[in-house]
Amino acid sequence: MRLVILGGGESGVGTAILGKKKGYDVFVSDFGKIKGNYKEVLIINEIAWEEDKHTEDLILNADVVMKSPGIPDKSPIVKKLLAKEIPVLSEIEFAAPFTDATIIGITGSNGKTTTTMLTHHLLKSAGLNVGLGGNIGKSFAWQVADNKFDSYVLELSSFQLDGIINFKPHIAIITNISPDHLDRYDYKYENYIDSKFRITMNQTEDDYLIYDADDEAITEWFKTHTTKAKLIPFSLTKTFSEGAYIKNNKMEISINQEEFTMDTAHIALEGKHNMKNAMAATSVAKLMQIRKATIRESLSNFQGVEHRLEKVLKIQNVQYINDSKATNVNATFFALDSMSTPTVWIVGGVDKGNDYNELMSLVREKVKAIICLGVDNKKIIDVFGNVVDMMIEVSNMNDAVRMAQRLSEKGDTVLLSPACASFDLFENYEDRGNQFKQAVKNL
Structure with missing residues (x-):
C-alpha cells in the first residue's frame, strides 16, 4: 500500500512515522520547505520526501493520501487526486x-x-x-x-x-x-x-x-x-x-x-x-x-493557556494582556467583554471576512484608544474611526506597545486581541504573542 503525505509539518511527519511502522510504502511531498528538525526525522526513519514541489508521478500513484489541514481542497494536486478517486484523508482519520x-x-x-x-x-x-x-x-x-x-x-x-x-x-x-x-x-x-x-x-x-x-x-x-x-x-x-x-x-x-x-x-x-x-x-x-x-x-x-487572555505584566499600574490567540471577532468579543477597566486595544492582521460591527457596543463602552497593527487596516478604521478618541496605525509590535504605553493611564488595560490571523507581519499567533510579551518587558 502506497501512502502519500502532502505537507511535511507536525501532522505529516507524524503520519509518515505511523505509516512506516504499519508497513506502508511512504512518500512525503511538501510544496514549500520542510523544517530541519522534521527533515532529520524523515531521514533517520528512511522515509522518502521532497520539498518545494509536488511531483505528480510520485503522488498520483497513491493508494491513500493524507493531506495536512493547511492545504485546501481547491489546490491543484488535491483536485487531481480526487478526480482519480484516490481517498484523501486527514491525519485523525488515518x-x-x-x-x-x-x-x-x-x-x-x-x-x-x-x-x-x-x-x-x-x-x-x-x-x-x-x-x-x-x-x-x-x-x-x-x-x-x-x-x-x-x-x-x-x-x-x-x-x-x-x-x-x-x-x-x-x-x-x-x-x-x-x-x-x-x-x-x-x-x-x-x-x-x-x-x-x-x-x-x-x-x-x-x-x-x-x-x-x-x-x-x-x-x-x-x-x-x-x-x-x-x-x-x-x-x-x-x-x-x-x-x-x-x-x-x-x-x-x-x-x-x-x-x-x-x-x-x-x-x-x-x-x-x-x-x-x-x-x-x-x-x-x-x-x-x-x-x-x-x-x-x-x-x-489550572494555569490557563498561553496567548489566551494571558496577563503579562503590570507597569505603572497598567495591566498588559496577551490575547494573540484571538484570531476571529468572536474570540475578541469574549476578551473585550471581560475587561473591567478602560482599554487600549491592539487589533488587526489578516482579515478572514470579519464583521467588526458585532464588537461595536463593547468598543463604545470599554475602549478608549485603538492601535491598528496590520498591513491593511482600512476596514477597522472605517468601522471604529468615529467611535474612539484615538486611532493609530503601526507596522510592528514594538511601536504598538510603545504607543499603547503612551496612550494608557494608571488603572487602564492594554489588550492585544487582534481578531485576525497573523500572517501579514508574523509567523503565527504564537510569534505575535511572544513579540508582544518581549516588547512589554522592554518598556
Whole structure:
C-alpha cells in the first residue's frame, strides 16, 4: 500500500512515522520547505520526501493520501487526486483505526484549546494514562505510533474534520460556532457549521455530544439535523435535568443521575466564556468517572493557556494582556467583554471576512484608544474611526506597545486581541504573542 503525505509539518511527519511502522510504502511531498528538525526525522526513519514541489508521478500513484489541514481542497494536486478517486484523508482519520484508546474530540470556533488543555489536566490529575494532541502539541498519529495511551484528548479544527470518513470520538464537544475561516468554505457560513458537526456524524447511542446550548448556530443546526449520540448541553442561562449550568454562582452538573456542584469563585479561569469551557471539560471528567475532589482541585489550580487572555505584566499600574490567540471577532468579543477597566486595544492582521460591527457596543463602552497593527487596516478604521478618541496605525509590535504605553493611564488595560490571523507581519499567533510579551518587558 502506497501512502502519500502532502505537507511535511507536525501532522505529516507524524503520519509518515505511523505509516512506516504499519508497513506502508511512504512518500512525503511538501510544496514549500520542510523544517530541519522534521527533515532529520524523515531521514533517520528512511522515509522518502521532497520539498518545494509536488511531483505528480510520485503522488498520483497513491493508494491513500493524507493531506495536512493547511492545504485546501481547491489546490491543484488535491483536485487531481480526487478526480482519480484516490481517498484523501486527514491525519485523525488515518491514525484512529490504529488505536483502541477512548477518544475525546473537541472542536469549536473559540475555547477549544482551553477546553482541550483543561480536559487533559482533569484526566491526567486523576491518574489516567492520557495523551493530548490533534491541533496542539505532538501529532496524534505520532503518539499512536510511539505511545500506549488509554485515552486521548484531541483538539480538532474544522479542516481536520473535513478529512474524516469513519472517525468517531466516544465523547465529542462543540464549544461554540461563530464565522471563521469562511474563505475555505466558499464564504458560506452553513458549510462551516456542517464541517464542525462532522465530529458527531459517526457517533452511536453509546457516545456523547457535549455542546453549548446558548449558541445560536448550534441551536439552529439541531432544528433540522439529528445525531445518535447522547446529548449533554451546557449553558449560562438555562437549567437542565441532564447537562451543566451556572445557577447562583455555582456550577451544577447532572450526568447519568450523578450531581456535581462547585462554587464558580473557586474556578481558576475567569470570565463567562471560561465558565463554559469549565462546564464542558467537567462534563467529560464526570463521564470518565473522575472523583469529585479531584475535579474540584484541578479546576482550582489550572494555569490557563498561553496567548489566551494571558496577563503579562503590570507597569505603572497598567495591566498588559496577551490575547494573540484571538484570531476571529468572536474570540475578541469574549476578551473585550471581560475587561473591567478602560482599554487600549491592539487589533488587526489578516482579515478572514470579519464583521467588526458585532464588537461595536463593547468598543463604545470599554475602549478608549485603538492601535491598528496590520498591513491593511482600512476596514477597522472605517468601522471604529468615529467611535474612539484615538486611532493609530503601526507596522510592528514594538511601536504598538510603545504607543499603547503612551496612550494608557494608571488603572487602564492594554489588550492585544487582534481578531485576525497573523500572517501579514508574523509567523503565527504564537510569534505575535511572544513579540508582544518581549516588547512589554522592554518598556
